[in-house]
Amino acid sequence: xxxxxxxxxxxxxxxxxxxxxxxxxxxxxxxxxxxxxxxxxxxxxxxxxxxxxxxxxxxxxxxxxxxxxxxxxxxxxxxxxxxxxxxxxxxxxxxxxxxxxxxxxxxxxxxxxxxxxxxxxxxxxxxxxxxxxxxxxxxxxxxxxxxxxxxxxxxxxxxxxxxxxxxxxxxxxxxxxxxxxxxxxxxxxxxxxxxxxxxxxxxxxxxxxxxxxxxxxxxxxxxxxxxxxxxxxxxxxxxxxxxxxxxxxxxxxxxxxxxxxxxxxxxxxxxxxxxxxxxxxxxxxxxxxxxxxxxxxxxxxxxxxxxxxxxxxxxxxxxxxxxxxxxxxxxxxxxxxxxxxxxxxxxxxxxxxxxxxxxxxxxxxxxxxxxxxxxxxxxxxxxxxxxxxxxxxxx
Ligand code: ADP
Numbered sequence: 205x206x207x208x209x210x211x212x213x214x215x216x217x218x219x220x221x222x223x224x225x226x227x228x229x230x231x232x233x234x235x236x237x238x239x240x241x242x243x244x245x246x247x248x249x250x251x252x253x254x255x256x257x258x259x260x261x262x263x264x265x266x267x268x269x270x271x272x273x274x275x276x277x278x279x280x281x282x283x284x285x286x287x288x289x290x291x292x293x294x295x296x297x298x299x300x301x302x303x304x305x306x307x308x309x310x311x312x313x314x315x316x317x318x319x320x321x322x323x324x325x326x327x328x329x330x331x332x333x334x335x336x337x338x339x340x341x342x343x344x345x346x347x348x349x350x351x352x353x354x355x356x357x358x359x360x361x362x363x364x365x366x367x368x369x370x371x372x373x374x375x376x377x378x379x380x381x382x383x384x385x386x387x388x389x390x391x392x393x394x395x396x397x398x399x400x401x402x403x404x405x406x407x408x409x410x411x412x413x414x415x416x417x418x419x420x421x422x423x424x425x426x427x428x429x430x431x432x433x434x435x436x437x438x439x440x441x442x443x444x445x446x447x448x449x450x451x452x453x454x455x456x457x458x459x460x461x462x463x464x465x466x467x468x469x470x471x472x473x474x475x476x477x478x479x480x481x482x483x484x485x486x487x488x489x490x491x492x493x494x495x496x497x498x499x500x501x502x503x504x505x506x507x508x509x510x511x512x513x514x515x516x517x518x519x520x521x522x523x524x525x526x527x528x529x530x531x532x533x534x535x536x537x538x539x540x541x542x543x544x545x546x547x548x549x550x551x552x553x554x555x556x557x558x559x560x561x562x563x564x565x566x567x568x569x570x571x572x573x574x575x576x577x578x579x580x581x582x583x584x585x586x587x588x589x590x591x592x593x594x595x596x597x598x599x
Contacts, residue, residue: 206230206288207591207598208275210268211295212334213327215239217267221275221282221289224591230282231275235267242266246274248282255280264337272341291346292338293594295386295586296331297433298324299351301377306354306593309335309347317349323377323431326470346598350590355385355392356417356424363426363521382427384409384532386586388417391529394567394582396422403526406518408511409584410541411532412440412484416511418518426521428514434470437510438503440484443473444510475503486534486541508544515545519552525577528554530570531584537564546579553577 205225211218220232233246242261247254255274261267275281275289283289294309300320307313314335321328331349338347356364364380365373372378391407405419414437418426428436438444451465460468476484480499482492486507492500519525534541539562546556553576560570563581571579 205290205595206283207594208271208289208292209295209587209590209594210292210334210338211587212264212330212337214330214333217264217271217334219271220587220591222587222591224588224595227585227588229587233271233274235261235270237261238264238267242270244270244274246271246280248280251280251282253280264333265340268334268337268341286342289342289345291348291594291598292342293348293350293590294331294335294338295352295590296335296349297327297352297383298381299349299353300324300381301357301379303349303351303354304357306348306350306590306597308597309339309349313349323381326432346594348590348594348597350386350593352383352385353381355389356380356382356427358423359426366430378431380427380430382415382417382424383429383433384413384415384417385424385427386589387531387584388415388419388424388427390585390589391531391582392417392419392422392424395419395527395529395580398580398582399527399578404519404522404524405527405529406515406522406525407529407531408515408535408545409532410437410511410530410534410538413442414439414511414532414534416514416518418521420522426518434466437514438478438507439474441471441474441476443469443477475507478506479503486538490540504541504544508541508547511545512549515549515554516552525552525554527578527580528571529580529582531582536581536583539564542570542581554579 209220217235221230238261302316415429555572555575557572
């Protein structure tokens with residue numbers, strides 16, 4: 205089968221055409237600057253092709269058309285006709301309480317995704333644009349929605365409820381949902397294949413956005429992001445956990461609206477804010493810290509410290525720890541950051557092998573032979589999960 209995986213943002217759209225069984229990627233790419241001008245970057249790994257072209261993309265529909273055009277292009281394409289594409293899988297960020305699993309897209313599903321917009325106002329509208337554009341251009345292909353929140357629906361109430369007045373949960377469904385669920389689910393499955401069932405696992409998905417999940421026997425018990433992806437550990441530009449009074453203070457004393465404060469907490473904070481604006485990219489922060497930039501060093505220290513605290517908290521929540529996993533951009537590549545996080549966790553049975561840790565992007569054990577807890581680096585593959593769910597539901 206050939207599944208087209210779509211991840212639509214407000215002005216960008218990522219795609220992969222892949223085989224859900226083998227995981228082979230036939231083509232992948234990115235449409236950027238949708239609604240501004242439009243640029244397509246397309247790669248076909250087996251043909252060793254990379255093309256970048258400027259294509260007008262006033263809306264997501266033109267972006268999808270550009271993707272389909274290049275997929276069937278005689279030179280740069282990988283299929284002879286769109287008929288070869290069996291189905292389309294869409295990443296949808298917020299599934300609210302409606303979706304514990306992926307869903308074949310029909311009018312009822314779309315209605316439910318729309319109903320989640322108040323919970324995911326920054327992401328769901330863009331995801332819907334991607335779905336609607338695909339429905340328009342590929343009306344006869346099955347389309348599937350795969351939700352970032354779905355994997356976390358196994359959390360018990362004590363983990364997902366906020367200690368706010370009950371009515372806000374009962375009426376408005378305000379609670380912890382968690383994100384990166386497709387990545388956490390992929391890792392949970394890989395750990396089961398690599399280490400077996402019934403294990404206590406903490407997965408650290410550390411990228412530009414970061415979240416941790418406490419996993420027991422493959423099922424999520426707790427996760428660090430909440431109603432939105434803003435909370436948990438500090439991120440590239442997101443603040444992470446914070447006393448809400450800080451928001452009120454900035455609002456009042458800097459004469460800003462709540463929306464403006466939220467933009468500061470989402471886009472100007474995290475390691476970017478803490479480093480005094482050096483960068484949201486951990487490579488830049490490491491380079492600056494190595495040159496003696498104390499704010500960059502503080503940003504790295506703070507990030508490692510908060511991840512370490514979550515590991516401690518989740519080990520307590522799980523009543524022990526068997527496997528600690530690092531994934532996503534920083535988790536897969538950040539040799540220094542993994543070392544900083546694991547340092548001092550020996551009391552939990554976490555002992556890193558500094559030599560084995562010198563790896564980037566491979567699936568490998570990095571714990572010492574006598575470490576009670578196995579430490580793994582596992583490259584995540586959200587697209588594969590989306591393709592597999594899509595194939596299963598489209599059949
Ligand atoms: P996103 O959340 O956007 O999907 P990624 O998972 O791709 O993010 O992670 C991107 C981050 O990975 C970058 O901000 C960068 O800091 C980090 N990263 C990539 N390579 C390295 C590296 N070699 N060392 C440290 N950090 C890295």
